[in-house]
Amino acid sequence: MTNGTGTTPGTGPATGAQPAAPPSPHPARARPADRPALGRAPRRLARPWVRLPGTGPRPADGGSTTAHDLTVRHRLLLALSALLALSLFVSYQGVHGDANPLRTSSAPAVLSLDTALYALGQAERDAGAPAPTSDFQKQISVAAQSLSAAAADDDVGGPAGRQALQTIAGLITVYAVKVQKSQLQPDGSLLREAYRSYATSILTEKGTGIQDRLKALQRQQRAAVHRQTSFGPLLWLAWSVTLLLALALCAALLETQLFLRRRFRRRYNRRLLAALALSAAGVATAVLFTVWTQRGMADTRRLLDSPLPGRLIPVAGRDTASYLAHTGFRASAAVWILIGGVLLMALAETGLRRHIDDYRFRPR
Numbered sequence: 079m080t081n082g083t084g085t086t087p088g089t090g091p092a093t094g095a096q097p098a099a100p101p102s103p104h105p106a107r108a109r110p111a112d113r114p115a116l117g118r119a120p121r122r123l124a125r126p127w128v129r130l131p132g133t134g135p136r137p138a139d140g141g142s143t144t145a146h147d148l149t150v151r152h153r154l155l156l157a158l159s160a161l162l163a164l165s166l167f168v169s170y171q172g173v174h175g176d177a178n179p180l181r182t183s184s185a186p187a188v189l190s191l192d193t194a195l196y197a198l199g200q201a202e203r204d205a206g207a208p209a210p211t212s213d214f215q216k217q218i219s220v221a222a223q224s225l226s227a228a229a230a231d232d233d234v235g236g237p238a239g240r241q242a243l244q245t246i247a248g249l250i251t252v253y254a255v256k257v258q259k260s261q262l263q264p265d266g267s268l269l270r271e272a273y274r275s276y277a278t279s280i281l282t283e284k285g286t287g288i289q290d291r292l293k294a295l296q297r298q299q300r301a302a303v304h305r306q307t308s309f310g311p312l313l314w315l316a317w318s319v320t321l322l323l324a325l326a327l328c329a330a331l332l333e334t335q336l337f338l339r340r341r342f343r344r345r346y347n348r349r350l351l352a353a354l355a356l357s358a359a360g361v362a363t364a365v366l367f368t369v370w371t372q373r374g375m376a377d378t379r380r381l382l383d384s385p386l387p388g389r390l391i392p393v394a395g396r397d398t399a400s401y402l403a404h405t406g407f408r409a410s411a412a413v414w415i416l417i418g419g420v421l422l423m424a425l426a427e428t429g430l431r432r433h434i435d436d437y438r439f440r441p442r
Contacts, residue, residue, distance in 0.1 A: 164419070188299045205277065331354040
């Protein structure tokens with residue numbers, strides 16, 4: 079039986095009982111089954127990006143991360159642009175820095191020494207004539223001029239090489255005088271044979287003769303050519319790092335473009351796309367110039383690896399000039415790598431600066 083209040087007598091609320099809590103207007107939403115909680119592994123993967131210098135702490139869960147994400151990409155693009163410019167400059171100079179000395183110094187010196195050796199061989203053949211001949215004098219003049227051309231280059235063997243060339247030039251003068259004296263003596267006389275034997279020993283004496291001294295200088299110059307034309311492990315490492323940095327920068331520019339398109343509904347960021355085109359075109363041009371230069375240097379090394387017969391020396395000179403043509407122009411392009419690096423950083427800076435400033439000064 080109930081009373082007028084709708085309660086059964088004796089069944090009223092107990093003294094001190096708490097009233098039931100009203101239902102929450104915002105019931106807790108259950109986590110979707112297809113959205114697992116962020117585990118430790120993703121957080122560990124995100125830490126290197128979060129801790130980039132100058133990016134600041136990542137906002138707490140539920141806060142806007144746009145400003146932080148922009149700063150991370152901004153710092154990353156600037157760092158990759160600077161590293162790529164520096165690495166490309168070092169790698170490019172590692173090849174092209176030796177091309178001009180090879181063209182103007184090392185290769186002509188090898189050909190000059192080849193010419194001197196050939197001319198002295200021809201002079202020795204004419205030295206047995208019964209009387210002085212113009213052919214002998216001509217060959218001696220060619221040898222002397224070739225040595226002068228080699229000595230004009232300060233890089234030929236260093237100070238020791240220049241001293242050796244001066245010694246050889248003096249020995250050639252002595253050799254020519256002794257041959258001429260022998261030719262002035264009566265045929266078959268002992269004095270004639272003595273002068274002739276002494277002249278031959280000056281030319282062909284093992285270790286101290288003119289020919290052995292010239293061959294020793296030749297070996298030094300060929301070793302210098304090999305050093306200048308070698309594409310060794312350090313250059314391979316430098317170019318591998320450069321190409322990896324170029325790929326990383328292009329990937330970062332593309333990812334940033336996609337981020338801006340997704341977050342700000344901007345279809346294209348012209349400065350970022352210009353930076354992408356500049357980096358790709360610059361690296362491709364540098365690689366192409368390097369391949370052309372290294373190919374010409376390798377062909378020059380193969381041409382100069384062995385002594386050349388006299389009739390082939392002028393041909394070798396023309397071929398060497400052809401192989402190493404335009405290397406000076408390509409070597410001078412190294413300065414444009416540094417200019418391009420500055421321009422690349424400027425494009426990355428201006429491409430993101432407006433969005434960063436918008437979030438930095440956005441009213442709360």
